[in-house]
Amino acid sequence: MLVHAAWPAFTISIIHGIQSKAQIYNDPSIDSYDQSDGTDRNFPPCPYAYGAFGGGKVVYHSDRKAPLPVKGTIPRVATEVVFPAEADREPIKAFLRIRPDIGGDGSERTPYLESISDTAVRMIDPARDDPRGHSSIPRFRLSAAPISSIYTFTYVFPPTAQQPEFFAKTTLPLVRGLLDGEDGLLFAYGVTNSGKTYTMQGGSQESSAGILPRAIDVLFNSIDGLQGNSKYRPARLNGIELSDASSIFSRGPSLDNFTLPTQQPVLSDVFAEHFGRTAASEVDHDPTTLKVDRNYEYSIWVSYAEVYNERIYDLLTNVEDEGSGPSRSQPITLTRKALSLKPAPPIDNLDVDGPVGKYISGLTHVRVDSAKEAKKLVKLGQLHRRVFGTLANSQSSRSHGIVTIKLLRKHRGEKDEPSSYVTSRLTLIDLAGSERSKNTQTSGERLKEAGNINKSLMVLGQCIEVMRANQKRIAQSLGTSESQRSDTRDVKKSLAVVPFRHSKLTEILMNYFTGEGRVTMIININPYDTGFDENSNVMKFAALAREVSTSAPTQRVPPPGRAKIPASGSTRRIGSHHRKVVLSASGRGGRKTSETQLDVVEGKDVFAQDEDIEDQTDEEPLNGLVEALFDEIERLRLQLFDSEMRSAVIEAETRKEVMREMEERIREMEKRFARRLMNEVELNETRMDAKIDMLHRSGLMGKTPSKVAHSPRKSGGRHDRVWNSEASRMSEGGVSSEGDHVNDTTALRSHSASPLAGRAKTLKKDIHVAVPAGHSYPGSHTEDQTMMEAIDPTSSPLSSLEEEESDEMEDEGSDIAKAESDEPDEWYPASSQPPSTMTITRNESLPHLQQAPSPIFEKDVKAGRARARPSVEKMSVSELADELGGLDLAIEKPRQRAIGRPTRQSTKMSAAEEEEDSIIIVQNVKGAGQKKKKR
Numbered sequence: 032m033l034v035h036a037a038w039p040a041f042t043i044s045i046i047h048g049i050q051s052k053a054q055i056y057n058d059p060s061i062d063s064y065d066q067s068d069g070t071d072r073n074f075p076p077c078p079y080a081y082g083a084f085g086g087g088k089v090v091y092h093s094d095r096k097a098p099l100p101v102k103g104t105i106p107r108v109a110t111e112v113v114f115p116a117e118a119d120r121e122p123i124k125a126f127l128r129i130r131p132d133i134g135g136d137g138s139e140r141t142p143y144l145e146s147i148s149d150t151a152v153r154m155i156d157p158a159r160d161d162p163r164g165h166s167s168i169p170r171f172r173l174s175a176a177p178i179s180s181i182y183t184f185t186y187v188f189p190p191t192a193q194q195p196e197f198f199a200k201t202t203l204p205l206v207r208g209l210l211d212g213e214d215g216l217l218f219a220y221g222v223t224n225s226g227k228t229y230t231m232q233g234g235s236q237e238s239s240a241g242i243l244p245r246a247i248d249v250l251f252n253s254i255d256g257l258q259g260n261s262k263y264r265p266a267r268l269n270g271i272e273l274s275d276a277s278s279i280f281s282r283g284p285s286l287d288n289f290t291l292p293t294q295q296p297v298l299s300d301v302f303a304e305h306f307g308r309t310a311a312s313e314v315d316h317d318p319t320t321l322k323v324d325r326n327y328e329y330s331i332w333v334s335y336a337e338v339y340n341e342r343i344y345d346l347l348t349n350v351e352d353e354g355s356g357p358s359r360s361q362p363i364t365l366t367r368k369a370l371s372l373k374p375a376p377p378i379d380n381l382d383v384d385g386p387v388g389k390y391i392s393g394l395t396h397v398r399v400d401s402a403k404e405a406k407k408l409v410k411l412g413q414l415h416r417r418v419f420g421t422l423a424n425s426q427s428s429r430s431h432g433i434v435t436i437k438l439l440r441k442h443r444g445e446k447d448e449p450s451s452y453v454t455s456r457l458t459l460i461d462l463a464g465s466e467r468s469k470n471t472q473t474s475g476e477r478l479k480e481a482g483n484i485n486k487s488l489m490v491l492g493q494c495i496e497v498m499r500a501n502q503k504r505i506a507q508s509l510g511t512s513e514s515q516r517s518d519t520r521d522v523k524k525s526l527a528v529v530p531f532r533h534s535k536l537t538e539i540l541m542n543y544f545t546g547e548g549r550v551t552m553i554i555n556i557n558p559y560d561t562g563f564d565e566n567s568n569v570m571k572f573a574a575l576a577r578e579v580s581t582s583a584p585t586q587r588v589p590p591p592g593r594a595k596i597p598a599s600g601s602t603r604r605i606g607s608h609h610r611k612v613v614l615s616a617s618g619r620g621g622r623k624t625s626e627t628q629l630d631v632v633e634g635k636d637v638f639a640q641d642e643d644i645e646d647q648t649d650e651e652p653l654n655g656l657v658e659a660l661f662d663e664i665e666r667l668r669l670q671l672f673d674s675e676m677r678s679a680v681i682e683a684e685t686r687k688e689v690m691r692e693m694e695e696r697i698r699e700m701e702k703r704f705a706r707r708l709m710n711e712v713e714l715n716e717t718r719m720d721a722k723i724d725m726l727h728r729s730g731l732m733g734k735t736p737s738k739v740a741h742s743p744r745k746s747g748g749r750h751d752r753v754w755n756s757e758a759s760r761m762s763e764g765g766v767s768s769e770g771d772h773v774n775d776t777t778a779l780r781s782h783s784a785s786p787l788a789g790r791a792k793t794l795k796k797d798i799h800v801a802v803p804a805g806h807s808y809p810g811s812h813t814e815d816q817t818m819m820e821a822i823d824p825t826s827s828p829l830s831s832l833e834e835e836e837s838d839e840m841e842d843e844g845s846d847i848a849k850a851e852s853d854e855p856d857e858w859y860p861a862s863s864q865p866p867s868t869m870t871i872t873r874n875e876s877l878p879h880l881q882q883a884p885s886p887i888f889e890k891d892v893k894a895g896r897a898r899a900r901p902s903v904e905k906m907s908v909s910e911l912a913d914e915l916g917g918l919d920l921a922i923e924k925p926r927q928r929a930i931g932r933p934t935r936q937s938t939k940m941s942a943a944e945e946e947e948d949s950i951i952i953v954q955n956v957k958g959a960g961q962k963k964k965k966r
């Protein structure tokens with residue numbers, strides 16, 4: 032409401048507009064409506080509510096005698112008043128044009144946008160793709176835009192689309208409308224370098240003429256031979272005025288009226304260069320001809336304005352230089368005037384009630400009699416745009432270029448008076464790049480310029496958003512069900528005010544959105560070297576705009592009588608703004624030939640006309656608060672950019688650091704695993720040795736040490752040496768017959784056969800204690816100690832080694848370690864019956880071991896060289912061999928597993944099996960397949 036109070040004139044006019052429409056609904060003659068015909072019910076379009084809604088025919092009935100209907104009741108009435116059908120409202124058309132890759136480096140780049148149909152595209156954030164090709168892994172993104180989105184358009188033009196095809200689909204219908212007396216607006220929206228200017232003007236190659244020169248061609252083709260010689264010219268928005276003979280731009284061909292600044296060397300260089308060169312596209316001629324009513328005579332007028340830094344300038348006026356220096360080194364002062372916007376008088380547009388929009392006061396309209404002239408004029412405007420531009424020698428457009436083609440039409444049979452003329456206009460706008468200031472690396476004057484570009488485009492987006500919301504609300508109030516329906520008059524009163532007045536651009540465009548006219552939007556996208564975020568914003572803008580409808584134009588009829596408006600008046604200067612522009616001219620081959628500094632004086636309301644001065648209400652400054660808010664938005668935007676940059680830097684550094692740490696840890700893990708693998712291999716070998724020892728001791732101890740010693744696998748090994756020394760000791764002392772029934776503790780130690788025994792030290796001890804009682808081995812463990820080592824898995828060297836490894840892995844938080852620890856630690860198959868407690872039964876013989884003669888000594892036994900113990904004799908050699916085979920297998924298993932992935936399971940399984948073979952274990956069976964957790 033604060034905002035409303037700030038713009039009384041504007042708000043009042045808006046309210047007035049709404050009221051004037053509302054009067055229709057309040058009119059007792061239109062007191063009810065009927066839906067009995069089954070058509071969709073719709074209110075006529077209200078230009079101030081900016082409401083377009085639904086489709087279908089609207090039929091209002093009238094009965095003057097009947098009272099105003101109570102909300103919700105729909106009495107049937109007699110008289111029928113037909114308002115513009117819903118079909119007369121049409122949504123803004125949005126065409127997408129994808130720019131081809133013109134990188135020039137020959138490398139094929141993949142666009143982040145792909146067409147999925149003629150009307151839809153999918154946009155996928157390239158940042159989603161990991162540089163290593165893991166596209167499914169999303170990287171950290173700063174962007175708030177969704178990773179992948181689908182956008183729909185009226186039509187999508189692929190990069191291969193050619194200019195003629197593009198023109199025919201997008202602009203030709205608007206040209207058709209212009210010839211029929213309808214208004215049309217087309218604007219190109221997109222970030223810098225996306226192809227807006229190429230689309231509008233064209234390129235330098237053959238057949239690359241843009242939609243503007245093609246539209247001019249089609250117009251002149253169509254009215255060929257029907258051009259009139261009128262004394263009137265277009266004025267304001269849709270009005271006409273008498274041409275003033277004194278006005279240099281009153282008649283065409285007006286190009287002759289322009290003087291090139293030949294006195295200024297640099298300017299003349301630039302102008303000559305520009306005018307002297309003819310691009311291939313300029314000779315293009317679109318042959319399309321549209322059918323027109325040949326009973327009319329036509330005249331075409333062209334104007335070219337630019338909105339730069341929230342000021343409007345005429346690009347079709349002579350460049351005026353004041354006090355330019357005598358030499359090239361001194362800056363040339365160029366002056367140009369900023370034009371003001373004025374509300375168009377109702378007489379200019381009788382199609383709508385109340386104010387219909389604003390026009391650029393004092394804008395030059397030049398009559399053109401041929402396509403060639405018109406194109407030259409546009410070229411001149413382009414040149415002025417360049418000369419006055421901030422980036423004078425850049426191809427980038429930092430202003431919004433607005434070309435308006437007006438067509439005056441008069442029936443041949445009518446008198447040459449204002450009331451006989453109908454004006455229609457087609458406005459083509461090449462908007463400045465929509466990217467944010469961060470990409471333009473601007474500062475000072477350019478920052479302001481970028482801020483103003485942002486502002487005007489932002490306001491355009493806001494207007495579209497508000498219009499869309501208003502239209503939605505009106506559509507809802509006309510809901511199909513009784514419960515949804517509400518009084519549209521109330522809804523319209525509460526509609527939000529569309530902020531057209533917040534920028535010059537939207538003020539100029541206002542009439543197209545609120546009055547009649549077709550609006551076409553071209554979205555230019557460069558999916559190769561333009562930011563994803565920027566293009567996402569462009570796409571969102573297009574998606575919003577597509578939901579807005581405008582009043583379809585109706586063919587205008589001449590007004591009953593036009594007020595005579597004076598052609599021109601005196602001028603006066605109000606204010607000015609100085610700006611420095613460096614201009615350089617380049618010779619052939621793009622070589623810079625001359626450069627000079629221009630002092631551009633941009634007057635605010637310079638040379639305002641008398642009539643304008645009288646009507647200064649329009650130029651009241653905007654509410655200070657609104658301006659301050661815009662400044663604040665810009666400041667916050669810059670702050671946001673700064674913090675985004677800082678975050679990006681921090682993120683990059685953090686990533687690097689984390690990467691370094693990870694690499695370091697992976698290297699350490701590799702080393703640790705290699706070490707562990709080696710340990711496993713060594714352990715397995717040692718375990719094998721222990722097995723062989725056991726076998727010898729159980730059967731043929733002392734008889735064939737040399738055979739074992741000569742085993743090729745173990746020859747010369749550490750174990751052999753131990754074995755030999757033990758064998759010799761045993762042969763010296765002899766093995767007592769009691770040796771068959773060894774002391775239980777001794778048996779436990781010597782046959783514990785745990786893989787832990789594989790450790791050489793332990794093995795030595797075991798072997799040593801196997802000697803008859805009374806012999807001791809220096810430094811040996813006590814029997815009890817050894818027993819505890821044998822039965823306690825945690826005290827074994829292997830277990831401690833595993834513990835150590837496991838702890839290391841867990842400490843590292845390694846996935847591998849976790850995965851391993853998550854696996855069942857020890858699964859005992861049903862047959863193995865896991866021991867829940869293990870007790871050693873003392874004073875029992877070990878028949879199994881005693882009866883197992885080694886196949887290694889089988890030959891000796893047979894040959895009588897070795898004497899088997901009595902108990903051994905009871906067992907056949909083949910039975911023993913079977914047993915051994917089983918033992919071998921039990922040993923082999925963990926060896927194989929150790930190579931793949933050493934686990935505690937494999938080690939303990941083998942240990943358990945060995946224990947079964949070597950000692951008698953009383954097992955308390957808990958159940959088959961029971962999982963024994965290590966921790």
Ligand SMILES: Nc1ncnc2c1ncn2[C@@H]1O[C@H](COP(=O)(O)OP(=O)(O)OP(=O)(O)O)[C@@H](O)[C@H]1O
Nearest residue numbers: 130223224225226227228229234426427428463464
């Ligand atoms: N469809 C196309 N085919 C071939 N070249 C193209 C096409 N669209 C654009 N280009 C080329 O891409 C470049 C940039 O295009 P253009 O100048 O039209 O971008 P822009 O959006 O107008 O940029 P700015 O907003 O800075 O003015 C130009 O060299 C132009 O010739």
